Amino acid sequence: MKKNLLIFSTLIKVLLFPAYHSTDFEVHRNWLAITHSLPVEQWYHENTSEWTLDYPPFFAWFEWALSQFAPIADNEMLKVTNLDYASNETIYYQRTTVIASELVLFYALLKYLSVKNDTIHKIVVLSIFLNPGFFIVDHIHFQYNGFLFGILILSIVLIHQKNDLASGIVFAMLLNFKHIYLYLAPAYFVYLLRAYCFEKVTNDCSKFSLARFATLGASVAGVFAISFGPFLLLDPIGQLSQILSRLFPFTRGLCHAYWAPNFWALYSFMDRVLIFCAKRLGVHLNEEAVSSVTRGLVGDTNFAILPNISPRITFFTTIAFQIPSLVRLWKQPNYENFLVSLILCGFASFLFGWHVHEKAILLVLIPFSLIVGNRKEYFDIFLILSVAGLYSLFPLLFHWQESVIKLLLYIIWLFFVGFGLSSE
Template sequence: MAAPRDGTLSWFLALTLGVSLIKFLLIKAYHSTDFEVHRNWLAITHSLPVSKWYFEETSEWTLDYPPFFAWFEYGLSHIAKYFDEEMLVVQNLTYASPATILFQRLSVIFTDLVFVYAVCFSSCVKYRVCFVTMLSLKAYFVPSFVLAVLLLWNFGLLIVDHIHFQYNGFLFGVFLLSVARHFQGRHLEGAFLFAVLLNLKHIYLYIAPAYGIYLLRSFCLIQDNSDGSLKWRNFSFIRLAALGIIVCSVFALSFGPFLALDQLPQVLSRLFPFKRGLCHAYWAPNFWALYNAADKALSVLGIKLKLLDVAKLPKASMTGGLVQEFQHSVLPSVSPLITLICTLISVSPALFSIWHRPCGARGFLRCCVICALGSFLFGWHVHEKAILMAILPLSILAVESKDDAGVFLILATTGHLSLFPLLFTTPEFPIKILLMLLFTLYSFTSLKRLFRPECCLINTVESVYLSGLIPLEIFCELIYPLTSWQQTFPFIPLLLTSVYCAFGIIYSFFRLYGILLRGPRYTTKRKSH
């Protein structure tokens, strides 16, 4: 939309209202089993004592989020009882009365207000605090408008939270608030918020290394030598102690009760279920998807060339993509430890980089994105939804530098397209196409306009790759189901999507590394419209 030019927040309220109305309209849309997962957690936390929360297993969807999230559900359940008491009974499996659906959907929409507040904070306040010197007052408005749209109208958040059903908006809100605190230099508050976030959803462990290094380097070390080298004498143990006390007390508050009940091993085994396979049923578009695909290709090739014996191959490998446990037939199998090592290796250069050459909060944010992407690419049993952890923080960087904007376009487009298999029902097909087009069109045109003097953001090869997503989607969703292969090889479209998107995501990972090591080029002069 044409950006209005007044200094007030009316445009922000209009954006919020617009996206909230779309969320309300999506109440009637399809919801996945995650809906039942959260209903079950409401029931567990409402009707059972704390000591049984992590033991209850009437439903297969046991509580596997950290304690703060359980308390969050406990709080929600006290509002839920005014909508429909029946949803709070543990035995009522797959209970979904209209009142239940309305309540659950509304709970997502209203807890999203945390996210809205955080976006308002990071897109408006942040600019006023930090960049007023950099951008003239008139110009700062346009990037903050674009940023607000990129965050609030994010395609992934809309379909994952408001169709598929999860509470990511609220969690990202806490995360963005924590990042904004670091931008303001209020590190203790930032650390506190992040500790809370870790206890709401432990997937944020992906970016914990970035937080750790950043806080040690930029907060605990008060001052550098004039030549930029480290000066250990300036290490402030008081600050470290303050950090430690804050983080530890948050964790104590969260896990303390379970430690006292002697249930910590049980809680942890619920939080980290390594019994699940390397990849989720639908392969997230990461390194292991390529690894699996290569394995499958090699085994097919081996059988064709009579190098391999069909009888000796593991049985599941030919129906792969449908089973949780994927056994490799040619390439060596991968254990959780190997994925952990790969992840650490992939993110360590970024961590070293911000240790040796901290680029302020922006460098920290870039390191967060790299950590999230590294864990996404090499982690154990990664969900496709985790890509949002990289896309959302990267939007903040994208409105500031041309390089980041280019990476953002590639990462967001491929990452969002890889979310398509989440919505496989027919009535939702037009919605995902429309919302995706809306977001992609906006992000491309607005970012291009933002950096217009410096021409194109992505090169020819990249744009060819991105346009390849269109025929891929048409083939997978429209043509393939009409062919006879749909019956025999139903997993082919999913496999194609995840392999194709994996290339784009791995590529953006390397490009981000390039920017981090070289240092981004910031544009100082920007057109105001």
């Protein structure tokens, strides 16, 4: 089954090579060029393209590693000034790197099967590896989410195996590949603090271990030191401030250019409805606010009727909705409660976070897949969330040529998961 799964999925992905690709394709081509052609100290300063490097250092080194093989396909892709360059060789090379990087996800799922090897979890593994979200976002739209979720699942498997310290180290590595996984960090922080840093004395009593806390802290700090170290050695203050300004661009609007289906999208929509009503009633409104719509790159959204929302408000709202699951996790730091808290932390961040991308729904759906077989209630919620969440990715592919592909992937996957899991 394992070999057939890999061959089958690879064939489908290769057939998608000629499909539409988004601006994210040019983003990653530009990052290949930056990391290959420029010295390290310029990576986070280069701005010839509007698609500047804005992922953490481990991902920059990942792009550097991929760029070492790029000349075999087409050396022109590695020129920083070759904006929007997309030769067939470049397209095939970059799409091949996505498929190759997904071997990390495949390996992680095999490790998961080594601890959960019954029929229902085999179906779960199939549903994750063949999730239409990965096909849409990675293999057509163009990103590397499969690779990153592979690292996340490895970290989760390590927690299931009670190897908490290793899990924390792997998750710290993930944060240094892509900082969106900070959405899930509260669940990791609470679990590792409670389960690893408190040693059991009796069944009802545990004692805080300063040695374990120091070991965990030093391990995580060590990962960040390896990640940021090469940049900080060059210019400690200048490089750090520049990297952080790229990673956390709070000048971007509340909502992404394409609204993620979350609370702030409803909030923005309600403001538009109230504008319409106010105009009908002859109420004078600020024209700048009326003409302000969500902006994907720069500028905050100004609301005409409802109060404006700041990053601070979204931060505290998100934390408030994460707290209940974190409290339960603190009281009962077991594997299932950790996964539930991980899912709810991701969901709260998706619903209330600042400038949330529609693709962030995968941060909820992929971890949710791992517990869907535990209870019927989980399965019912997961199916509803998958129907809505995957459908919300459809506008990413707006050409008619991809319409049949995304619909077929969506319907077949929902039928397979719905029938397969409900029958177990």
